[in-house]
Structure formats: structure tokens, C-alpha cells
Amino acid sequence: MHAEEPPRAARAKRLPRAVRERQILDAAVAVFARHGFHTASMDEISEVAGISKPMLYAYLGSKEDLYVACLRREGERLMAAIEAGADPAAPPDVQLWRGLRAFFGFVAEHADGWRVLHQPASAAGGQFAGELAALRGRMIGLVGRLLVRAVSNGNVAAGIGAATRRDTDGLAAALVGAGESMADWWLAHPDEPVGVVASRLMNLAWMGFGDLVEGRMWVPPHKR
Amino acid sequence: MHAEEPPRAARAKRLPRAVRERQILDAAVAVFARHGFHTASMDEISEVAGISKPMLYAYLGSKEDLYVACLRREGERLMAAIEAGADPAAPPDVQLWRGLRAFFGFVAEHADGWRVLHQPASAAGGQFAGELAALRGRMIGLVGRLLVRAVSNGNVAAGIGAATRRDTDGLAAALVGAGESMADWWLAHPDEPVGVVASRLMNLAWMGFGDLVEGRMWVPPHKR
């Protein structure tokens, strides 16, 4: 039944340890990004890496060790990307600008790494991912319509006038994410009263968007 | 070995179906919140619910069905809480204010529900939860220090002067969450160039915080 065994020379043979470890980590990141930790199988990782299973254990240890290794490598890469553009001498707004550029740059270049870092979710086969996405979509839609209404009551900021719908959708997603994140933070600081937390986010969100409505924008220094 | 079998009357016996279903869902939400979907076992859920395993399957179907039921119930509760305070006649800022209050109110009263909805993560036994939390902490620290520096360069907003450190930490968490969320949104709209996404979040974040630095605040109408 193993009639047409492929020449097998296709799989580069007997590589030095460091190279193999890189290959394995790359494969693991890809698989973990697609399936999440639990649904990912060591068999699939070994297959993607073009290697047999015992090699994984010989080089990277248990499945948990391997996952931690992925988290560490991608995490370090992310932090390195952000800190690379850091310039403590620059004014705060420029620093923030550069940090955001670096962050989104990382996401663009290492989408799988970002997925591994951010969504240990996606665990099951996209089944209740649908449920969650639907709920999230409803909330984003709610906020988005609110923003659209607010925009139509004020002056549309010049820079975002062209693709308003896109902008409001993206901003709505950001607001929802900010709310979720602050909620997590709140769980770690339970002594804060509701009003303080809510008004803090309110100040962040509304004052920012209020400025956009009135046509004030932050622009990168020197045309970039 | 089953020497001192407890009277077992402690477990309320022979309850009507509706009550049992509520008990089961409550237990499932608690367990899923603590362990995530995959690491949670039906045995543990049945134990927490004070019931035997086949009852779960008789009443709620498979493990996935049960999980979906939890998502739906908690999701509906969340949406209901938010929509309850909605008043389309109110001005946008008041609407947003009420929505935030309702949202955080839900999180406060149904922390487990929120966890189930938001972090299908936490999958493994808090092991690499630590890894992720550490990375997130570094990023929040980075942003937090940036905000502290920015505040000390401007006028401290009157309302947040007392607990500046807390405020900046919370705002930093919110900004990080907004960034993560917008990153996810971006993955669903890959045609957007980096600069557009980054500057959109920049406008949201900085203009909002810029106002705070200059002492301008949004205040709830009529002292609430």
C-alpha cells in the first residue's frame, strides 16, 4: 500500500539542531494559530514541520513546553518590534504614534504570531466562534450606529470624511475592545466603584471622538 | 470504603426539570468560566451541579450544546442589560454613558458570565495564562508610564487628580484592549493600509487623552 513512496529526499535530511528548532517553532505557531492549543495535535505539527513526532519531544519537550516556547518567541518579537521604534526623547504623541505603527506592523507581518498571542480562543472548530462573533458584531453595530449618528450631528473631520462608514466601524471595534480590556482590568481591581470605571472609559472614548466630530485631528509630525 | 456515605438527602432530590436546567447552566457557566471549554470536564460540571452525568445529556445535550446554551444565556443577559437603559431620544453622549454603565454593571453582577463570553482562553490550567498576563502587563506598563509622563507635562484633570496612578493604569489597559480589538477587526478588513488603521486608533486615543491632559472632561448630565 506504500506503493509510491515519495523520494523522501524532498524532505531535507539531517539538519543541524538550530535549524530544525526554527522549523518546528514555525510549524507550531502556524498550527496553534489555526486551531488553538487544545485542538492542535502534535501529529499535525510534526507533519507541517516535515518531521516525525519523537523529534518534537526530543527538541522542544512536551506539548505545553512547545506552546510556551511559541508564546515566548512571538511575545519577544512583538515587544522588540515596539521597543525598536521607541525614542524617549520624542514628545508623547509621537511616541504613541510610533508604538502604534510598530504594533500594527507586527500584526501585519506575523499574523499567526498575533493570533497565537491574542486568541488562545478559537479552540473549537469555529463552531461557537460564530456565536461569539455574532454577539460581538451586535455590540459593534450598536456602537457603530451611535457613532454614525454623532458624526452626522457634527462637522465631519476632514481626514476621515471619505470612508466614514469604515472609520466608524473600526472605531466601534476599538471601543468595544477597550471596554472588554478595561473590564478585565477591573476584575483585577474589584474595589473600584462602577461609576469610576465607567466614567474613566467614557472620558477616554467620548472626549476623543468628540474632538473628531469637531474636526480636530492629530497629524503625524513632518508629514509622517 | 464507602463507609460514611452522607445521607444524600443533602442533595435536594427529584426537582422539576426547569429548576434542574437552571442549576445545570449555573454550574456550567461557573466551570467554563474557570477552565475554559476544553479543559472543563462534564464530570466536574455534573459534580458542581450536584447531579450525575447522564442528566446533563438528558437535559442539555452534548458538551457543545451545553456550551452554546451558556453563551446564549449570558449573551442575552448582557444585551438585555445594555438595551434596557437605551433611550434613543437622549443625546449621543448620554446614550454612550448609559451603555457603559449597563455594560460594566453586567460584568460586576455576572463576572462568570462575562468570563465565559470573553475569554474562551484560560484554556490550560493557568499555566500560560501567566505567560500571556505577563506580556500584557508589560505592554500596559509601557503605555501606563507614557500616560503618566504625559500627565505630568500637562494640567492634571481635576476629576482624576486624586488617583492618577489608578486612572492611568486603567486607561492603559483600555488602550491596549482597543488596540487588540482593532487589530482583530483589521484582520477581517485586510485591504486597509497600516497607516490608516494606526492613525484611526491614534486619533481616538490621543485626542481623547489630550483633552484630559488639558483638563477638559465629560461630566454626566444632572449630577448623574
Place this chain on the structure above:
DNA sequence: CGAAGTCCTTACCGGGGAGTAGGTTGGGGA
């Protein structure tokens, strides 16, 4: 009292996947 139906349990099955035992190949040194 007996029949009927519902609630509930113990005790098991089967599959999938983490982890391993042991043999095989190929290259570098004597």
C-alpha cells in the same frame, strides 16, 4: 394497591491523542 411515568444513578464503552520503545540510516573520524 398497582400501573405508569419521570427523575436519577452506577457502571461501562470507545476513540483520540499525548508520549515512548526500539530499530534504522548516514556521516565523520581513525
Place this chain on the structure above:
DNA sequence: TCCCCAACCTACTCCCCGGTAAGGACTTCG
């Protein structure tokens, strides 16, 4: 040329956990 060791694979074992079969007890109605 021959040996030896490191890289590598095939082919298992074993456990955990989702799911179920088959039967027991309490309650209610004729």
C-alpha cells in the same frame, strides 16, 4: 575501510474524557 554516534522514523501503549446502556426509586393517578 570500518566503526560509532547522532539524527531520525515506525509503530506502538495508555489514559483521559465524551457519551451511553440498563436499571432503580419516588410520586401520581386510576
